[in-house]
Amino acid sequence: xxxxxxxxxxxxxxxxxxxxxxxxxxxxxxxxxxxxxxxxxxxxxxxxxxxxxxxxxxxxxxxxxxxxxxxxxxxxxxxxxxxxxxxxxxxxxxxxxxxxxxxxxxxxxxxxxxxxxxxxxxxxxxxxxxxxxxxxxxxxxxxxxxxxxxxxxxxxxxxxxxxxxxxxxxxxxxxxxxxxxxxxxxxxxxxxxxxxxxxxxxxxxxxxxxxxxxxxxxxxxxxxxxxxxxxxxxxxxxxxxxxxxxxxxxxxxxxxxxxxxxxxxxxxxxxxxxxxxxxxxxxxxxxxxxxxxxxxxxxxxxx
Amino acid sequence: xxxxxxxxxxxxxxxxxxxxxxxxxxxxxxxxxxxxxxxxxxxxxxxxxxxxxxxxxxxxxxxxxxxxxxxxxxxxxxxxxxxxxxxxxxxxxxxxxxxxxxxxxxxxxxxxxxxxxxxxxxxxxxxxxxxxxxxxxxxxxxxxxxxxxxxxxxxxxxxxxxxxxxxxxxxxxxxxxxxxxxxxxxxxxxxxxxxxxxxxxxxxxxxxxxxxxxxxxxxxxxxxxxxxxxxxxxxxxxxxxxxxxxxxxxxxxxxxxxxxxxxxxxxxxxxxxxxxxxxxxxxxxxxxxxxxxxxxxxxxxxxxxxxxxxxxxxxxxxxxxxx
Numbered sequence: 001x002x003x004x005x006x007x008x009x010x011x012x013x014x015x016x017x018x019x020x021x022x023x024x025x026x027x028x029x030x031x032x033x034x035x036x037x038x039x040x041x042x043x044x045x046x047x048x049x050x051x052x053x054x055x056x057x058x059x060x061x062x063x064x065x066x067x068x069x070x071x072x073x074x075x076x077x078x079x080x081x082x083x084x085x086x087x088x089x090x091x092x093x094x095x096x097x098x099x100x101x102x103x104x105x106x107x108x109x110x111x112x113x114x115x116x117x118x119x120x121x122x123x124x125x126x127x128x129x130x131x132x133x134x135x136x137x138x139x140x141x142x143x144x145x146x147x148x149x150x151x152x153x154x155x156x157x158x159x160x161x162x163x164x165x166x167x168x169x170x171x172x173x174x175x176x177x178x179x180x181x182x183x184x185x186x187x188x189x190x191x192x193x194x195x196x197x198x199x200x201x202x203x204x205x206x207x208x209x210x211x212x213x214x215x216x217x218x219x220x221x222x223x224x225x226x227x228x229x230x231x232x233x234x235x236x237x238x239x240x241x242x243x244x245x246x247x248x249x250x251x252x253x254x255x256x257x258x259x260x261x262x263x264x265x266x267x268x269x270x271x272x273x274x275x276x277x278x279x280x281x282x283x284x285x286x287x288x289x290x291x292x293x294x295x296x297x298x299x300x301x302x303x
Numbered sequence: 304x305x306x307x308x309x310x311x312x313x314x315x316x317x318x319x320x321x322x323x324x325x326x327x328x329x330x331x332x333x334x335x336x337x338x339x340x341x342x343x344x345x346x347x348x349x350x351x352x353x354x355x356x357x358x359x360x361x362x363x364x365x366x367x368x369x370x371x372x373x374x375x376x377x378x379x380x381x382x383x384x385x386x387x388x389x390x391x392x393x394x395x396x397x398x399x400x401x402x403x404x405x406x407x408x409x410x411x412x413x414x415x416x417x418x419x420x421x422x423x424x425x426x427x428x429x430x431x432x433x434x435x436x437x438x439x440x441x442x443x444x445x446x447x448x449x450x451x452x453x454x455x456x457x458x459x460x461x462x463x464x465x466x467x468x469x470x471x472x473x474x475x476x477x478x479x480x481x482x483x484x485x486x487x488x489x490x491x492x493x494x495x496x497x498x499x500x501x502x503x504x505x506x507x508x509x510x511x512x513x514x515x516x517x518x519x520x521x522x523x524x525x526x527x528x529x530x531x532x533x534x535x536x537x538x539x540x541x542x543x544x545x546x547x548x549x550x551x552x553x554x555x556x557x558x559x560x561x562x563x564x565x566x567x568x569x570x571x572x573x574x575x576x577x578x579x580x581x582x583x584x585x586x587x588x589x590x591x592x593x594x595x596x597x598x599x600x601x602x603x604x605x606x607x608x609x610x611x612x613x614x615x616x617x618x619x620x621x622x623x624x625x626x
Contacts (some may be wrong), residue, residue: 039427043429046424046429047431049421053438053439053442054439055465056450056458057441057445057453059453059457060449060453063457071463072462073463074468076465076468116347116348119344120344120347123341123342123343124345127341129341129345130338141608143552144552144604144607144611145601145604145605146556146576146600146601147556148556148577148581148597149360149580149598150363151580151581151584152362152584155584156362157362175355176355179348183348233444237446239447239559240558240559243562253446254447254448254449257448257452258448258563266456268456268457271456272453275449278448279444282444282446283444286440286444287437287440287441290436293440294510295507
């Protein structure tokens with residue numbers, strides 16, 4: 001069998017062509033060819049788009065450092081005498097209590113979501129139950145139910161249980177808000193654990209606990225980080241439940257921001273300082289963990 | 304020949320797995336018990352979501368048959384279907400339905416188109432790619448209430464807003480964007496917030512595309528447009544569908560932006576269903592009508608959701624279980 005079959009011959013031909021093409025591309029790269037100029041143009045364009053889309057956020061932070069009079073000018077000022085007085089006013093205006101409430105509600109609800117959703121995702125991937133697909137859709141359908149439709153009984157029950165304006169009420173409500181997407185995300189990461197590795201562990205007599213802590217957890221750790229980040233973003237930023245069910249006792253950051261607007265008035269520099277402080281934790285967390293997000297949000301769409 | 308060789312060996316692997324699984328679960332309780340052991344990890348999630356999400360919905364149905372003004376003690380009594388009649392007779396309700404569809408569809412479509420464009424721009428090597436990605440995901444991380452405030456003041460303000468400043472060379476002066484073009488203004492904010500989310504999902508799709516296939520296409524002389532329409536788009540299609548689905552789920556519930564920037568107005572121009580329900584309950588204290596509207600919204604959403612899920616069903620239909 002020395003002659004190549006037609007299929008193999010075609011493949012060999014393709015490989016040769018690909019290699020030739022790669023060689024030509026590499027030499028192109030050294031030249032100041034049209035393609036290279038074109039590439040530069042795209043890079044500049046990408047940078048421009050990124051700056052335009054980021055600009056509102058940049059402007060918010062910039063305005064926060066302005067004295068109030070510099071916030072209202074035509075044309076808008078980029079060069080001004082920066083001040084920290086707006087931040088100081090916001091910090092003395094009672095932002096610490098809502099910060100604590102937001103941090104508590106976000107941390108506890110995110111931890112609860114992970115604890116509840118991880119076993120569920122495990123049962124839908126590593127050792128799947130029979131009707132795993134229906135179960136996944138059940139969770140996704142729940143996410144589609146508008147929370148507004150349930151706000152009336154939630155409000156009345158919370159009122160009767162004296163849970164209105166209480167951190168725990170928000171914790172209880174944020175868990176199901178994030179649970180469906182957490183199950184989906186964790187499942188997609190668990191699917192990436194090679195079956196061979198699990199089999200090997202089992203042949204070696206690993207029990208469920210060893211399998212989880214020694215084999216699965218190290219592999220899916222980035223996935224857990226990505227899932228936690230998504231839960232943190234949505235809990236920290238949640239507004240509808242927070243504004244309707246909390247007030248002075250357990251108000252979170254978004255509620256504080258609205259209250260700040262009504263008590264302090266529409267002063268841009270001060271509002272921007274308050275907004276910047278409200279957004280900062282989540283923006284920093286998102287920046288740090290952004291790489292995981294790219295993989296995590298695909299939810300194992302195609303496997 | 305090949306088939307007869309591989310088939311038994313594959314089933315042998317299956318058998319070994321089966322034996323291992325049985326050994327794992329003690330093999331004493333039989334098939335029924337094993338199935339329950341497998342289901343057990345799902346139980347906490349099931350119980351929790353059913354108690355916290357399904358019970359309120361059942362309660363909503365009950366309240367929808369009653370008339371109850373929260374401010375009037377003793378006003379709680381059975382009225383049958385009268386609340387439903389009131390909702391359907393309320394012209395604002397129909398407007399809210401139309402507004403919700405318009406708002407969600409336009410914001411999701413614009414965010415997705417921008418997201419696809421950004422993802423394609425990011426999916427190549429260039430100077431400062433990491434920084435650009437960092438800049439681009441930021442709008443998604445900003446608290447919606449804060450971005451609503453930011454756009455309302457520093458962007459849309461008719462006197463000192465940046466939009467006015469940028470457009471002034473084109474002869475556009477002192478436009479009160481939020482009252483003149485309320486819907487496009489809100490859609491812009493939502494699309495700005497969600498385009499990064501779409502970008503991240505599409506980027507994951509683009510990065511999983513095989514470079515060999517793309518190079519082969521180039522070798523065979525395919526144009527950029529051909530490569531996109533014949534190869535790249537079919538490949539990222541499931542990711543686009545997923546993004547549209549998830550984006551819709553969140554944007555249909557948009558509340559903060561409307562609450563902060565337009566309060567549903569001017570008039571009812573930007574009143575979507577969440578804001579309509581909010582007004583019924585927390586401004587009019589009308590539990591019966593609010594609950595009836597909630598039930599109608601729920602049934603409507605479920606109908607849309609079933610169609611949407613059928614779409615996604617094809618996405619994970621190809622999802623092979625491990626092994």
